[in-house]
Amino acid sequence: MLSAKGRKSCCVGLGAIMIGLIITGCGSTKTMVQEKAVPVKAIKVIQQDVTRSNEYAGQVQGKNEVKIQARVSGNIVEKMVSGGDVVKKGQPLFRIDSIQYESALLSAQAQLVQAEANWENSRIDTERYQNLLNAAAISEQRLTTQKATERQNEAVAASYRALVKKAQDDVNSTLVVSPVDGRIDVNDVSVGTYVQAGSTTLVTMGALDSVFVQFNMSENEYLSLRQVSQNHIANSGWGDDVMITLSNGAVYPIKGKVTQADRGLSNNSGTLTLKASFANPDGILIPGMFARIKIPGIPEKNAILVPQRAVQQILDKSLVTIVNAENIAEPRSVILGEKVGSYYLVKEGLTANDTVVVEGLTKVQEGMALDVTIVTPDELELSINS
Template sequence: MNSKHSNKLYFGLIILVVLIVTAVVRSGLLSKTEATQIPKAVEVKAMQVIQQDARTNYEFVGQVKSKNEVKIMSKVSGNIVEKMVNGGDSVYKGQPLFRIDNKQYRSAINSARATLNKSKATLNNDQKDVERYKQLTAINGIAQQTLDTQVAQAEEDAATVAVNQASLQQAIEDEQDTLILSPVDGRIDVNDVSMGSYVVAGSTTMATVSSVDPVWVQFSMSENEYLDLVQLGNGTLPSTFKDNLKLTLSNGTQYPLLGRIEQVDKGVTDTTGTITLKASFSNPQNILMPGMFARVVTQGALHQGALLIPQRAVTELLNKTFVTVVTDENKAESREVTMGERIGNLWLVQNGLTVNDRVIVEGTNKVKAGTALQVTMIQADELQIPAKR
């Protein structure tokens, strides 16, 4: 009985061991199977490298400036008794802006006129005496010296008349200068003086008038950009650059009129290493205002058969640029490239890619070198360009 019980126990242990071993083996096999499964391919979108003729655009940040910005100062001193304009108004050349109290200047005119009339009367008497003395001298009635003295007196009085005439003219001009006129067409600033303010001749700025048509747009370019353009123009800025400047306003709209370069600074600035240029833009509707910022855009060189890729396909790291290409085996491969100018939302490739390459444009951040890819090829017009804000 005990032997039979022992046999049952023995066989039971064997069965238990077999079950455990089976479970371990199955577990190992499953792990091995999972480990050897092929990783799932990552979905990405890619584009064929574009080859086409492309013209480079140059872009510079510019600021609108007035061609003429005149500080209004009076030639005479006094209190402002009348304002004909408000700050911010558009004004024309010769338009009255302010009037200064002219009472003292009218009094000065009356005084100068009286002094002039008195000196004229004195001169008139002297001239009559000269005529009488000439007649007496002719008959030896008086000495020649007496005539000469009277002639000299008459000449002195004539000079006094001339001085008094100039004083009267100055008094008249001073009174006229109490009416302040705009020296240019333009717009007056809002920081003008108030009624009753006392202005000092040649010292107090009453207002500033800025011309608004045409206007400058001032911008700077790097030394290398300047050299590239000069080489393109065989020693001077090419006419395609100088005479065809476009302006993109801060809200993204295109200014309807073209501008042209009128001034180039004498040299490169020491602090920034840039060259300052001024372009003239007509502004008949006063859209452009001094102080506005805008982008100056102009055409550069034509690159025939250029290789282009979207800017979003390029990663910049430590002053180097990389793209992720799709290999013939549909795997990811990181490749260092040399890029040239940006043309719209595309980037000109100088080195590192061929027209046969495919570059990932969406999903780059999900892959690394060697990752298996499930590639969807798209065209340039299918790219979703982020909206500008």
């Protein structure tokens, strides 16, 4: 039998052994936790040819927009349209009081009749004087004077003929008609309004079947796009496939074309103003609408693309997490270019052989083992086209 002292020593030894086992067990558990792989989804970096798009804020403008003004002064006595109506070229819009212009026409016509009668009489007298001169009954000076009188009366008749035409034009101008097909705005004049010739705007209207979208681009963007074609900007091919997105996010189904470019940069903003023409058969595009212009830019060969969701922004750096050959997480700093659909263009930091984590990034730290599931762009609903 063990003495009391021996039993005490034995208990101490057993306790030390148990503590050692516990410590050893804890260390093993910690090692197991560290070695447990983190489940993530990853995707292969894409390398392919892409065409970058340039986007600009634009505004819809009507084509052939005109401010319709009266050619004669007077009170509006009749209105044949309502604000917002779609009208055809030549359709009557307003009628101006024509009484004074009809009176002026009658007066001019009467004066013309008298002037033409005087001219006819002087013409007959000239023929008679010519016969008398041939018979040596009058002097040649008398005939010369008569011919001058005939020419004078002819000129008077011509002046009254011009007055009749002017008076007739004034009468015709009391009926105001549409100069083009289009829609009139709602800010038209009312019946009874006195309008001044050449200064009072009766209504503004513009064509509907086609419209402009006006936008501005910077000098550098202009120079970059010029690389697509060596021709003049208005004739180059870079502006042939213009697309617009409306304020509700809908993509307008008809492509447009850049048809106008300003002759120089704006002194205030340093930008170039351009206009793209769009067909508008259904009248969807209304002047004043906001639209986002997208123009295909310069094609880029063998571009490196990484999904936007794979990129983390930390301070002023862009980072992605690489899955290395041992399935270990490895952070990588990258230099990004423009967005292309669901991707970023990568200027530096990645190759086509790299695989990047796209899901589970919040659980991943440098050096962690990864349980990787490779996914495809289709599974993540990624697209090159924005």
